[in-house]
Amino acid sequence: xxxxxxxxxxxxxxxxxxxxxxxxxxxxxxxxxxxxxxxxxxxxxxxxxxxxxxxxxxxxxxxxxxxxxxxxxxxxxxxxxxxxxxxxxxxxxxxxxxxxxxxxxxxxxxxxxxxxxxxxxxxxxxxxxxxxxxxxxxxxxxxxxxxxxxxxxxxxxxxxxxxxxxxxxxxxxxxxxxxxxxxxxxxxxxxxxxxxxxxxxxxxxxxxxxxxxxxxxxxxxxxxxxxxxxxxxxxxxxxxxxxxxxxxxxxxxxxxxxxxxxxxxxxxxxxxxxxxxxxxxxxxxxxxxxxxxxxxxxxxxxxxxxxxxxxxxxxxxxxxxxxxxxxxxxxxxxxxxxxxxxxxxxxxxxxxxxxxxxxxxxxxxxxxxxxxxxxxxxxxxxxxxxxxxxxxxxxxxxxxxxxxxxxxxxxxxxxxxxxxxxxxxxxxxxxxxxxxxxxxxxxxxxxxxxxxxxxxxxxxxxxxxxxxxxxxxxxxxxxxxxxxxxxxxxxxxxxxxxxxxxxxxxxxxxxxxxxxxxxxxxxxxxxxxxxxxxxxxxxxxxxxxxxxxxxxxxxxxxxxxxxxxxxxxxxxxxxxxxxxxxxxxxxxxxxx
Amino acid sequence: xxxxxxxxxxxxxxxxxxxxxxxxxxxxxxxxxxxxxxxxxxxxxxxxxxxxxxxxxxxxxxxxxxxxxxxxxxxxxxxxxxxxxxxxxxxxxxxxxxxxxxxxxxxxxxxxxxxxxxxxxxxxxxxxxxxxxxxxxxxxxxxxxxxxxxxxxxxxxxxxxxxxxxxxxxxxxxxxxxxxxxxxxxxxxxxxxxxxxxxxxxxxxxxxxxxxxxxxxxxxxxxxxxxxxxxxxxxxxxxxxxxxxxxxxxxxxxxxxxxxxxxxxxxxxxxxxxxxxxxxxxxxxxxxxxxxxxxxxxxxxxxxxxxxxxxxxxxxxxxxxxxxxxxxxxxxxxxxxxxxxxxxxxx
Numbered sequence: 001x002x003x004x005x006x007x008x009x010x011x012x013x014x015x016x017x018x019x020x021x022x023x024x025x026x027x028x029x030x031x032x033x034x035x036x037x038x039x040x041x042x043x044x045x046x047x048x049x050x051x052x053x054x055x056x057x058x059x060x061x062x063x064x065x066x067x068x069x070x071x072x073x074x075x076x077x078x079x080x081x082x083x084x085x086x087x088x089x090x091x092x093x094x095x096x097x098x099x100x101x102x103x104x105x106x107x108x109x110x111x112x113x114x115x116x117x118x119x120x121x122x123x124x125x126x127x128x129x130x131x132x133x134x135x136x137x138x139x140x141x142x143x144x145x146x147x148x149x150x151x152x153x154x155x156x157x158x159x160x161x162x163x164x165x166x167x168x169x170x171x172x173x174x175x176x177x178x179x180x181x182x183x184x185x186x187x188x189x190x191x192x193x194x195x196x197x198x199x200x201x202x203x204x205x206x207x208x209x210x211x212x213x214x215x216x217x218x219x220x221x222x223x224x225x226x227x228x229x230x231x232x233x234x235x236x237x238x239x240x241x242x243x244x245x246x247x248x249x250x251x252x253x254x255x256x257x258x259x260x261x262x263x264x265x266x267x268x269x270x271x272x273x274x275x276x277x278x279x280x281x282x283x284x285x286x287x288x289x290x291x292x293x294x295x296x297x298x299x300x301x302x303x304x305x306x307x308x309x310x311x312x313x314x315x316x317x318x319x320x321x322x323x324x325x326x327x328x329x330x331x332x333x334x335x336x337x338x339x340x341x342x343x344x345x346x347x348x349x350x351x352x353x354x355x356x357x358x359x360x361x362x363x364x365x366x367x368x369x370x371x372x373x374x375x376x377x378x379x380x381x382x383x384x385x386x387x388x389x390x391x392x393x394x395x396x397x398x399x400x401x402x403x404x405x406x407x408x409x410x411x412x413x414x415x416x417x418x419x420x421x422x423x424x425x426x427x428x429x430x431x432x433x434x435x436x437x438x439x440x441x442x443x444x445x446x447x448x449x450x451x452x453x454x455x456x457x458x459x460x461x462x463x464x465x466x467x468x469x470x471x472x473x474x475x476x477x478x479x480x481x482x483x484x485x486x487x488x489x490x491x492x493x494x495x496x497x498x499x500x501x502x503x504x505x506x507x508x509x510x511x512x513x514x515x516x517x518x519x520x521x522x523x524x525x526x527x528x529x530x531x532x533x534x535x536x537x538x539x540x541x542x543x544x545x546x547x548x549x550x551x552x553x554x555x556x557x558x559x560x561x562x563x564x565x566x567x568x569x570x571x572x573x574x575x576x577x578x579x580x581x582x583x584x585x586x587x588x589x590x591x592x
Numbered sequence: 593x594x595x596x597x598x599x600x601x602x603x604x605x606x607x608x609x610x611x612x613x614x615x616x617x618x619x620x621x622x623x624x625x626x627x628x629x630x631x632x633x634x635x636x637x638x639x640x641x642x643x644x645x646x647x648x649x650x651x652x653x654x655x656x657x658x659x660x661x662x663x664x665x666x667x668x669x670x671x672x673x674x675x676x677x678x679x680x681x682x683x684x685x686x687x688x689x690x691x692x693x694x695x696x697x698x699x700x701x702x703x704x705x706x707x708x709x710x711x712x713x714x715x716x717x718x719x720x721x722x723x724x725x726x727x728x729x730x731x732x733x734x735x736x737x738x739x740x741x742x743x744x745x746x747x748x749x750x751x752x753x754x755x756x757x758x759x760x761x762x763x764x765x766x767x768x769x770x771x772x773x774x775x776x777x778x779x780x781x782x783x784x785x786x787x788x789x790x791x792x793x794x795x796x797x798x799x800x801x802x803x804x805x806x807x808x809x810x811x812x813x814x815x816x817x818x819x820x821x822x823x824x825x826x827x828x829x830x831x832x833x834x835x836x837x838x839x840x841x842x843x844x845x846x847x848x849x850x851x852x853x854x855x856x857x858x859x860x861x862x863x864x865x866x867x868x869x870x871x872x873x874x875x876x877x878x879x880x881x882x883x884x885x886x887x888x889x890x891x892x893x894x895x896x897x898x899x900x901x902x903x904x905x906x907x908x909x910x911x912x913x914x915x916x917x918x919x920x921x922x923x924x925x926x927x928x929x930x931x932x933x934x935x936x937x938x939x
Binding site for chain 2: 381463465466468469470471472473474475476477484487488
């Protein structure tokens with residue numbers, strides 16, 4: 001056995017070794033890259049906070065005295081309303097689907113996801129068109145009952161807070177549905193059995209056992225739905241509901257006050273922190289509540305008589321109003337106005353949407369692989385934190401992110417411009433902030449979480465001994481990634497890219513702020529026409545967006561058999577995707 | 593001639609927790625060694641450190657006289673010329689058996705790659721399986737492929753991490769022998785990590801028993817069993833109980849059972865209270881023996897019974913008897929003492 005003296009001697013000898021035996025002492029590029037990605041991702045948030053609290057002109061007092069309290073109140077009412085609405089719809093449908101057997105249950109299980117494909121702003125335009133005074137519903141009513149004027153009868157007003165809550169609830173409940181459903185499925189059937197044996201009825205058991213156990217999962221679902229609510233601009237703008245998001249646009253774009261925009265953005269970040277905490281706490285507690293092991297023989301109870309049809313109705317309603325009606329209307333409008341809509345401009349917009357989304361999704365996936373692999377190479381707490389920070393963009397509303405992106409980019413542009421003017425006598429103008437770079441940059445920050453989640457989940461399925469085997473067989477870190485990991489995580493990565501792509505296609509608030517002059521995507525095109533009450537002309541674009549939105553829903557519904565869990569925007573593609581080869585690569589088959 | 597592998601006073605930490613503390617051992621060329629210990633004792637960390645996946649917080653590791661790990665300096669795993677075999681086999685699922693085995697030969701010309709791959713597959717008895725994919729193989733076959741892949745580049749050192757733990761009992765026994773014979777044939781140097789004593793005893797010419805990140809004893813399997821140097825090793829390896837005793841003036845040890853004297857000296861002064869390790873095979877059943885103890889419990893093990901006997905003071909000892917010696921609980925069992933290796937610890 002070697003004494004410590006000998007060891008010290010060796011350590012001395014170590015220093016004397018020829019340099020070529022050792023890799024040069026430089027920081028690991030993977031680690032460095034991951035930290036860089038995290039730093040860039042957090043830049044917009046820092047920029048907003050800096051500008052909000054150290055503004056060139058202080059409009060806080062003005063904001064506080066005038067519009068801000070109203071914005072905050074409206075935002076709170078909207079969040080509360082959408083929260084309650086998605087909670088009731090999502091939990092009820094999830095409970096019915098997982099507990100009972102009734103007609104069409106199997107189809108409804110995935111049909112209930114479809115409303116997720118319809119952006120809130122699209123459904124808002126459609127229902128307004130359908131239900132307004134000149135719309136087909138009121139026309140029919142007037143014809144039926146002989147009313148002539150608006151004063152003759154009462155009809156609910158869609159364009160307002162109530163309408164916004166209803167319609168957003170209609171397309172955002174799937175977040176809650178998915179999480180609640182997964183949680184109900186995971187719960188051991190024995191738990192409800194025990195409760196029933198102790199003399200509690202089915203309703204009592206639901207509130208006493210099933211619901212409390214699912215609470216963390218439901219909290220995650222509601223948090224995700226509310227993040228989307230906070231992000232929405234199209235609906236609140238169209239309905240003239242003065243939320244913080246609408247206020248941010250007003251202060252910045254209409255009043256030209258970037259500092260004020262940043263201050264409203266900072267206020268929204270407070271909401272974001274609350275929602276992230278809600279999600280985090282939910283996810284953390286969820287781990288302790290996942291009870292069912294392999295002995296989960298939960299059987300669905302067949303419903304009899306009227307109850308069957310009531311269950312069917314309750315589950316069909318959200319699908320009909322959240323997807324079937326809007327999709328039908330869109331299709332109808334799109335076909336009726338095809339020639340007016342399918343113009344060369346339209347094709348340019350579609351192409352714009354396509355290429356910015358493709359670049360953004362490729363960038364997201366590449367960065368996610370870098371961050372995910374860095375974490376695999378160095379399992380340190382600091383890299384885990386870096387990955388978390390890089391994933392925060394999903395919670396920051398697009399409009400806030402846009403303000404946060406424009407501040408540093410504009411500063412950069414101005415600095416370069418000033419330098420060139422001073423040095424060479426000509427300006428460079430807006431190099432980054434006024435170009436599509438700003439849009440792509442924002443997309444990447446906002447949707448990086450989706451790809452990081454997916455890549456980490458896929459990588460997590462590859463046994464760590466695979467890395468060690470490859471490395472000891474003489475492959476470097478990059479070679480190991482290229483030759484052994486990428487083939488195994490390929491399908492997970494593709495799924496992630498697809499979901500990011502669709503998210504980018506649908507994105508409206510940030511695109512609207514950041515797009516260069518005369519640059520339109522399908523989403524902004526739909527917004528412009530629809531907010532000018534020309535929904536017919538924008539229907540084709542909206543239809544494209546909805547069709548694209550169906551892609552992740554289909555991916556999701558294919559994996560719904562397993563208790564697929566949801567991260568953001570049908571996110572966590574990794575949890576949904578199953579790389580064929582990497583599924584369970586190392587499980588030995590039985591010897592005999 | 594220095595040892596092939598010299599692990600000198602290494603320490604490793606995970607998130608402020610010390611996984612390996614000041615551990616040293618040497619491994620001669622051609623030697624098969626085992627690190628044995630309960631889960632969490634740091635044995636896998638030692639293996640990872642040797643392979644280059646774990647940074648050292650102190651100490652150094654030399655392979656073939658060349659320093660491969662030190663504090664703040666680490667030769668990357670891919671440049672160490674050592675191979676690894678894993679519990680989950682870690683075969684590349686997207687590559688055929690042939691390509692898996694050839695994975696470590698990428699520097700060699702194609703013809704040589706083919707030749708070596710073929711040779712290795714024959715050695716492990718898998719000739720003709722070249723085009724199969726890992727998922728088409730049984731667990732035992734997968735482990736053979738993993739071994740062939742690890743040995744193909746003729747590594748200086750083979751590291752094995754619980755290689756037999758995923759296999760069922762019969763196969764495990766068989767493969768253990770097979771692998772050992774193969775490694776001895778080709779003269780490989782191997783360090784195996786396991787929590788299974790049978791692995792260690794069958795496989796290891798040297799066994800290191802680890803506890804809390806340190807090696808308690810680095811010795812032959814025989815000595816680890818019969819001459820454990822710490823109470824932990826005595827407890828962890830095999831079965832047995834500790835019986836209270838007192839050192840007599842003539843350095844024998846007086847216990848309730850008998851006055852014991854062994855082949856080995858102990859370092860305790862007369863009058864010192866001590867504990868003596870009594871293995872089940874030290875207490876031999878003999879119906880004609882004048883000495884007896886009361887049967888408190890018995891466990892049927894197929895070929896033998898393990899009797900728990902209670903002495904008048906209430907202390908318990910274990911005895912292994914052939915299973916046709918069937919005695920009921922409560923009876924007195926005649927016993928003879930056969931203690932060669934006196935193992936004594938302070939009481």
